[in-house]
Amino acid sequence: xxxxxxxxxxxxxxxxxxxxxxxxxxxxxxxxxxxxxxxxxxxxxxxxxxxxxxxxxxxxxxxxxxxxxxxxxxxxxxxxxxxxxxxxxxxxxxxxxxxxxxxxxxxxxxx
Amino acid sequence: xxxxxxxxxxxxxxxxxxxxxxxxxxxxxxxxxxxxxxxxxxxxxxxxxxxxxxxxxxxxxxxxxxxxxxxxxxxxxxxxxxxxxxxxxxxxxxxxxxxxxxxxxxxxxxxxxxx
Numbered sequence: 001x002x003x004x005x006x007x008x009x010x011x012x013x014x015x016x017x018x019x020x021x022x023x024x025x026x027x028x029x030x031x032x033x034x035x036x037x038x039x040x041x042x043x044x045x046x047x048x049x050x051x052x053x054x055x056x057x058x059x060x061x062x063x064x065x066x067x068x069x070x071x072x073x074x075x076x077x078x079x080x081x082x083x084x085x086x087x088x089x090x091x092x093x094x095x096x097x098x099x100x101x102x103x104x105x106x107x108x109x110x111x
Numbered sequence: 112x113x114x115x116x117x118x119x120x121x122x123x124x125x126x127x128x129x130x131x132x133x134x135x136x137x138x139x140x141x142x143x144x145x146x147x148x149x150x151x152x153x154x155x156x157x158x159x160x161x162x163x164x165x166x167x168x169x170x171x172x173x174x175x176x177x178x179x180x181x182x183x184x185x186x187x188x189x190x191x192x193x194x195x196x197x198x199x200x201x202x203x204x205x206x207x208x209x210x211x212x213x214x215x216x217x218x219x220x221x222x223x224x225x226x
Contacts, residue, residue, distance in 0.1 A: 003152075003153065033214070033215075040220070041220070042220050043154070043201070044217070045214060048214055090154075090215075099144075101146075101154040101155075102153055103153040104153055
């Protein structure tokens with residue numbers, strides 16, 4: 001089935017650096033979501049985007065819903081050690097009740 | 112405590128055995144979901160349920176059975192476990208009484224190993 005293409009697969013950055021990751025799809029989605037997963041835990045919702053072109057922030061996190069509705073990106077500014085984890089994008093299409101997840105971006109932050 | 116819980120958190124079983132993973136949510140969410148998470152595949156939907164007694168297949172339903180006799184519970188059963196079903200299983204819920212399925216809230220996961 002259709003999976004989202006999420007990149008990069010992993011990132012190793014220094015504390016204080018900014019981070020950017022993105023998701024692309026060949027299909028249109030009505031909603032884009034970004035989740036973070038800590039080790040041994042379930043994914044936790046960070047940001048939800050509902051309109052093409054929408055730019056939404058949540059603290060140091062900023063995400064955008066691509067204008068074509070086929071992509072989204074997540075930026076993290078001034079990274080800190082607790083940002084470590086796996087970040088997943090997800091696209092949802094309410095026309096066919098289809099939700100798909102990217103394979104995740106594993107973020108490591110070096111103090 | 113309110114929220115979504117899964118049990119057991121860890122399970123080891125043998126090939127051919129039946130295993131049931133439990134999921135319970137206290138939000139009265141209409142929708143509930145089961146995913147499996149494997150390296151390189153992200154989260155893949157196994158089954159979902161829009162309401163009590165309504166279930167539908169997801170992307171990878173083969174080898175799994177679900178039921179939803181009560182809104183708050185959504186058990187997942189592996190009728191005859193196989194090694195390929197070794198994975199981490201996540202339950203999720205969304206939509207407090209409505210049809211919203213975009214914002215899903217996840218349980219802590221069950222790590223299943225099939226020997």
